Amino acid sequence: MIGKTVAQRTYLHISCLETAGAELAAWVAEAECRAGVRRAEDFNVVRCDLAGGQIALLNYPTFFDEAFPALATSWLVDLNAGTVGYRTYADSQNPPILHRKELLLPADHPRREDSAALTLACESIGLFDQPTRIGYRRQWLDLVRERGYRIDGLALLPVGNDEGDDDQTVEGLAADGPPVSEAPVPDGQGGGWQAARQLTALVRYGLSAPIQALARHGFLDGRLALFDYGCGRGDDVRALTANGLQAAGWDPFYAPEQPLRPAPLVNLGFVINVIEDREERLEALTSAWLLTETLLVVAVMLANQNAPRGTGFADGVLTRRGTFQRYYTQTEIRAYLTQALDEEPIPVAPGVLFVFRDKDAEQRFLIERYRSRRSPLSLIPARPRPPRPERNAERLPQPAPDRLAERYAAHRELLDRLWSRWLELGRPPEPDEVGADLPALIEEFGTLAKALRFLAGQQDPDLLARAEAARRADLLVYLALNQFERRRPYKHLEPGLQRNIKILFGDYGAAQQAALALLFTIRDTQAIADACQEAAARGLGWLEPGESLQLHVASVEQLAPLLRVYVGCAAVLYGDYRDADLVKIHIGSGKLSLLRYDAFVTSPLPRLLERVKIRLREQDIDFFLYGDSTGYPAPYLYHKSRYINEEFPHYPEQAAFEETLDTLALCDLSGYGPSAAKFDEILARRRWVIDGFDLRRPDTGPDLDAPCGRFLTFRQLIECGETQGRTGLPNLPRRMDSFDALQDLAEQVLDPVIDWFGMIRLTYGFCSPELAREITGRIDPRLDQHAAHEHNRLGKPICSRQGAAVDFLVEDEDMAEVARWLAQNTPFDRLYFYGADQPIHVSFGPEHSRQVVRMVPTANGRLVPRVVKAGELTGAG
Structure with a gap:
């Protein structure tokens, strides 16, 4: 077999195309034509997914120069849909890399042996044992270092003690690229990147929103002292001083004895919104401003953050607790500060504004x-x-x-x-x-x-x-x-x-x-559309052509200036967009949406908590909250990897999770996908649980009357057959993977048959060792897969083929026709046909051999197996 096959996709170097077959060569030629590229010049590796009708043309510029070359550009051509997608990794600090490249080369290629030797060395120390850590450069180099090795040319060398070479380059980086340890990484990204330790500690104390805004923008680095005007019980002041920062506070109720003192930073957090007297409110604001040397941060409650509760009073409400609250909109508080201080405030978060002196x-x-x-x-x-070239030497003599x-x-x-x-x-x-x-x-x-x-x-x-x-x-x-x-x-x-x-x-x-x-x-929708398309080509978000570009906030700073201005205009109205997780740039409507999720970084399916729609043309903002208390169910974000890229934390694990989810085809995930409740129900019914970034089977067995597939129950697959009915044996699987095998058999084989022919009658299903001992006649549990994944007394699988099997009939149907249809339309493992009016035996297992066996009677009446093609099945036994 030519090339390297991964997940039903075959990779091969262009040097293999001449011997890869006429059909594949024609597909690649058509893909070249549609993408407008030429082999060797624009790409040197081809990835083929003939079943899906897709050809990827990949460019690895250092294919022969580096042991694990990085992908530079790619064109994905969908021959069925007639579309061409383009992606460049020119700016990526964590591009995909190629392993086992000898498999992509012809058997007689002179460079194949060197690469094969390196692959063997990597296998010997288990470098390929964790697939999610080898596909991208950063994770791969981290893994190599963890094993105590480094890549030097085409050799895998152990790392001894510190060799004192601070300038040692790491294989796989571009000549002008930074060493991995020094590579700059944006906020929220990067495998080994850490936020400042002191800020992490501050967050653990539960600082208020305005203090966290100061920390986020670098004002709490220890250089500037802070005074908290209206400090309440002093929680922020205690947290700051506990972290070695200069902080003091005053409050008319809790700390009236503390002196009012000027400071570079002054916090007026949630003070003016609780003062019912307008003159006193203005006095508090101006008093805080008079103490400010560099920056005043003001925070208030927003009307669209907390629905006012209580009775109207003055320009606010009296709450049920007997307190006053003046709720603002972002526009109102900004206008109020401008008028009161004759300064232009800068919104940095919802309800939080900076005013600079x-x-x-x-x-x-x-x-x-x-x-x-x-x-x-x-x-x-x-x-x-x-x-420099020699011609410079004549004009400006240079040292050697x-x-x-x-x-x-x-x-x-x-x-x-x-x-x-x-x-x-x-x-x-x-x-x-x-x-x-x-x-x-x-x-x-x-x-x-x-x-x-x-x-x-x-x-x-x-x-x-x-x-x-x-x-x-x-x-x-x-x-x-x-x-x-x-x-x-x-x-x-x-x-x-x-x-x-x-x-x-x-x-x-x-x-x-x-x-x-x-x-x-930014009024030019075509310019916005072009900039969004260019961003998507660089791996910055997911493009819905003509509609929107949606990306993680950490990628906004990588956008073209035009889109950064577009997002910045929305931030002028709203505050710091970095409080959200995703930014959605609406191409034609002059809108920008900010979406905040629960556990966006650490969850493969984060749930939407808040959506903010900023209407630039109307200069207005709409807030939408999600969750049990809001009446709007919080939906899952499916295909999260679309909105991030390879530099984001856990990207390889996220991509692997989604590939598994798509392969399982549990439900239609297009558009917004099913509701969270519906998805959870489907997941449970089909016996899958999410464990971190892994999809795995549960550790507990199902209720026997729970669905097994769409039409049957586990009880029907377990309590069937003459012997089980006669003996009444429980016949229960002891291993959880036996239940999983029955589930897979029902979903992959039996459900399609029932869909097409109607309900089936099971004549023999799961067979435990106890039931097998009661069955008279000729059975072979070591081969027939009825034992599923059960073990014998020695702890070994009873049937090495594993999987699961059943025998069944479809009443009033020619079982030859049923067998032919099943063989042509389902991913079965083995099928045994006994006759037009006899039950057929079918299994589904990890071997996926798709073997059809016809049981042919001999002269003495015994049945002899003969492997045939599905079309050779007839009504005769």
Whole structure:
């Protein structure tokens, strides 16, 4: 057999196509034509799913250069539907990789033996024992390291003690890619990435929403003290101080003796919404503002978060507990703060807003907020490139290559930090932006400019161009959203922003004009559609052509500037979209939906808790809550892998779970799929449970009268046959996998037969060892599969074929016709035909041999088995 087969899909290198057969060659040629690509130039591996009519054309650029090459691009051609899907992994930090590549090559290929030797070495230490950990580069390299090995070329080498080589590269990374340990990973992604420990500890204390908003945006890193105005019982203050942060508070009831003190950060959390007197409410707000040196965070209760309960009073309600509540909409609280403080608040979460007194800090916050933190450039260590061409040597004499390399190696850490800063800024850093490294750089190179020239001479200029383009896009997004908010022009620009605009745009007017043009483009539905299609091609979410793009919030920062502005405009109205899990960009309607799920990261089927629809054209927001207490059942999210990508935590496990679920075909999962209650009922009825990211059979047996398939019960399959009826033996399976085998037999074979011919009559079903001893006549439990998965006294399977079997009749039907139909339309294991009016024996088991046996009578009356084709079954015995 040519190629490597995985889950009924065959992979083969293009060098095998000439000998793969005329039919496959024709399919591949048609796929090439439809995708508009050429073999060898655009792809070098083919994945064939002939049963599904799909051909994937895959490009592994380093197929022969790396032991486990990474996928770069793919085209999925559905020959039946006439569609072509495209995906690029150019920006992926965790692309799919190829294993056992020798199986894709012809038997006489000169490179096959080397790859086979590496595969054998990997098998010897169990590297292929966990399929969900080997398909993607990050999980694979983690697994190799866990086993105490590393990949060096085409060799698997043990890792000894620390070899002290901090710059050791890891096989499989692109030449300009970061080492795995240093690769930047966006929030919520990455196998080994961890949030700051101190913030994790803070969350465990149950901090209030405004304090968590400060933590999320990096203000609780220990540099800025916080004062809690209206601190209540002081829970936030105690939690912050317990984590080593500077915090104090005052409350007119619980802590009136504490002094009111200015602070960089002031929290006014859920205070003004409980003050019934409007003048006193305004006084509380302005008093907190007067204490603020850098940032005031205000939090209130939203009307659409908690339905007002109680009787109307003033501009709010008196609750049943005798307290006052003033419920706001997001628009109302924003307008109130603007009017009261003459400042422009920034919504960062539902009911939570930031108001900056320090305008430089505000500009830095907004720039950082709309910045693409996903750029793979930001932490790429410097790598010396080959010497310049000889023509440069005549004009500018260069040191010998070894001198350059020696000088670079001697100052690697210093230059790496400078390189990272350069890429981060998207422009050459100024002396005050280099920090403590400046004296060392001047001592070695004379000036910062000379150090930058030396560094640039060792690097690919394309990396700097990409960094500059990314930074320019970030500034365009920031400026466009400022104009969308109609924020008042700043009296002066933050120094770093001034430099960026001057270098990247020339002047502030040109930057503003470019940003305005970008902002106006969000009205262009075709431009939005094109950007969404480009995002989907990069693995950023699930595209419904012409309708929407839906993706995880962690991927938003990787979108094109146009879509980041689209999402940012919604965030201006709503607050921080990162509070949600999924973002749905509606292409033509000017809407954006945010969806929040329960346990989105850790569950293969997260349940929807909240949906927020932001209508940009109407400047309004609708909230929808789901769950038992709301009256709206919380639905499951089916096919979660569509909305994430290979860099997301547990992606391989999620993909494997969905493949299993789709293969089982328990129900129709298209569209929104069945309700959670219906899905749970189907899962239980068909004897499946979800255990983490695994679908497995339950550990307990079913009620005998529970359905086994759609038409039968377990009791009918167990309590059938003359001997069981005569003896009354319970005949119960002792092993749970015997029940599972009966379930599979009913679903895969018996249900289709009953659907087509009507109800069957079972003449012999499951047979326990106790029942087998009572049966007179010729039976062979070691082969007939009636014992299912039961064991003998030695603990070994009674029937090595396992599975399960029954004998049955269909009244008033020619059993030859029944047998022919069954053989042609079901995935049976073995079928024995005895005659037109006799029961047929059929099994379903792991071998899936699809063997048809006709029992032929001999002259002495004995029946002799003869393997035949289904079409050879006739009414004669």
